[in-house]
Amino acid sequence: LLFSKHLEICVVGLQSAGKTSLVNLLSSGQFADEMVPTVGFNMRKVRSGNTTIKVWDIGGQPRFRNMWERYCRGVSAIVFVVETPPSSDPWAIATEELHALIERPHLAGVPLLVLATKNDIKGAVGVDQVIRTMRLDTISNREVSCYSISSKNQVNIDVTLRWLVARSPAGSR
Ligand SMILES: Nc1nc2c(ncn2[C@@H]2O[C@H](COP(=O)(O)OP(=O)(O)OP(=O)(O)O)[C@@H](O)[C@H]2O)c(=O)[nH]1
Numbered sequence: 001l002l003f004s005k006h007l008e009i010c011v012v013g014l015q016s017a018g019k020t021s022l023v024n025l026l027s028s029g030q031f032a033d034e035m036v037p038t039v040g041f042n043m044r045k046v047r048s049g050n051t052t053i054k055v056w057d058i059g060g061q062p063r064f065r066n067m068w069e070r071y072c073r074g075v076s077a078i079v080f081v082v083e084t085p086p087s088s089d090p091w092a093i094a095t096e097e098l099h100a101l102i103e104r105p106h107l108a109g110v111p112l113l114v115l116a117t118k119n120d121i122k123g124a125v126g127v128d129q130v131i132r133t134m135r136l137d138t139i140s141n142r143e144v145s146c147y148s149i150s151s152k153n154q155v156n157i158d159v160t161l162r163w164l165v166a167r168s169p170a171g172s173r
Pocket residue numbers: 013014015016017018019020021022032033034035036037038039058059060061117118119120121149150151152153
């Protein structure tokens with residue numbers, strides 16, 4: 001394609017947050033209630049218009065979290081997925097892991113998109129509470145956005161994709 005653009009992004013977050021579900025939806029339009037935990041990582045390509053996004057989807061279990069930084073190096077954006085229903089109490093751990101990751105010197109300045117997913121589940125909290133709980137307002141050295149999404153009901157998937165496409169390096173081919 002003459003005017004095609006390419007970018008790479010990395011999707012991280014705790015186990016069963018909904019990372020692979022989102023990536024599958026973006027790459028193939030499919031959602032499944034039954035999912036197998038990601039062992040290591042997956043790579044998927046997502047196409048939107050003339051843009052191809054190479055997506056690294058990394059396992060969220062504790063034993064895979066030390067891989068996050070390596071796969072986040074050099075990407076155009078880091079996507080951190082967190083599930084928002086209040087019963088998901090790993091807020092504190094997710095917040096800790098997020099801040100530890102973005103404090104890595106090699107990841108300085110990389111744009112961050114926090115996706116609060118599973119907003120179709122009753123009692124899911126909104127973006128304002130996610131921003132406060134995860135202290136996203138204290139992150140100052142990079143671009144940060146946060147959307148409330150549902151892969152299951154395909155809510156805000158379009159804005160998510162637009163945000164990602166807009167991160168493609170200027171003039172990239
Ligand atoms: N209700 C609802 N369930 C979801 C949504 N997204 C994902 N799930 C469910 O959450 C579970 C875990 O989803 P995965 O996408 O495998 O989670 P993951 O973050 O890739 O997990 P790891 O690979 O272990 O790190 C599955 O049962 C999904 O069906 C959503 O938007 N709404």
